[in-house]
Amino acid sequence: MEVINSRGISQYDICPVCKNEVECLDHALLYCAFSSSVWNLWPENPMRIHGIRKSFLDSVFFILSHATLQDLELFFTIAWAIWSNKNRFVHEGSGLSPDQVWKSAKANAEDFACAVIRDHNGQVVAVLCKPLQACFFAELTEIMALEQGVLLAQEPQLPRIIVESDSSNAIQAIQENTTGSSFGHLI
Incomplete structure (x- = not known):
């Protein structure tokens, strides 16, 4: 002002x-x-x-x-x-x-999918929030946010990442490389 x-x-x-x-x-x-x-x-x-x-x-x-x-x-x-x-x-x-x-x-x-990238000290390096194009179930929204986080991590070509989420089902699907589920195409 x-x-x-x-x-x-x-x-x-x-x-x-x-x-x-x-x-x-x-x-x-x-x-x-x-x-x-x-x-x-x-x-x-x-x-x-x-x-x-x-x-x-x-x-x-x-x-x-x-x-x-x-x-x-x-x-x-x-x-x-x-x-x-x-x-x-x-x-x-x-x-x-x-x-x-x-x-x-x-x-x-x-109505947003967001991702935060932190360094090895826990300091924020990058943040991304994207509006969702529709209303999705919470689990699918978490998967979409994780996908955005991985894409964001690829930009600076980070060699290794640790993925966190408050959705244990999303993390389990990633760990199991679940491709036959309803959101398998995102994993």
């Missing part, structure tokens, strides 16, 4: 949603009363659980380092939903309630 204002582009100096603070990225996505209300609807929010109150970028690094892949998906989906709602408020004059933004983000997060 500050960069846009410095270039002479007329923007709000005060947050158009809460009208209480100077608008910046951290305020818009994390600390505006509206944004905070949305984040507080996430019961397992790792930042709240660990008492993290940092910049948006620091929050991203914290989520990448200390949270699950599902938390990562939901974190970015909530941030996008908050930003989208702010734009709706600015350009259309009204937006959704915090509860509606939360429910929309939660529903959207369930």
Whole structure:
């Protein structure tokens, strides 16, 4: 926001949603009363659980380092939903309630297959989230996410990878090289 204002582009100096603070990225996505209300609807929010109150970028690094892949998906989906709602408020004059933004983000997060690549120290090297083209059973979604992870690992030509998933059936199918199953063509 500050960069846009410095270039002479007329923007709000005060947050158009809460009208209480100077608008910046951290305020818009994390600390505006509206944004905070949305984040507080996430019961397992790792930042709240660990008492993290940092910049948006620091929050991203914290989520990448200390949270699950599902938390990562939901974190970015909530941030996008908050930003989208702010734009709706600015350009259309009204937006959704915090509860509606939360429910929309939660529903959207369930429609992605995501993969994270970590190095031997557990540090994040790459992340990929792709929207699913349809609604699939959880097991098939896990297989598709694993496939995306393997494809992502091929780009930097990683010689060896360890595959993890919270779906024991998916891991078992890979270990057994199951080709006769309903998702065998992906394994």
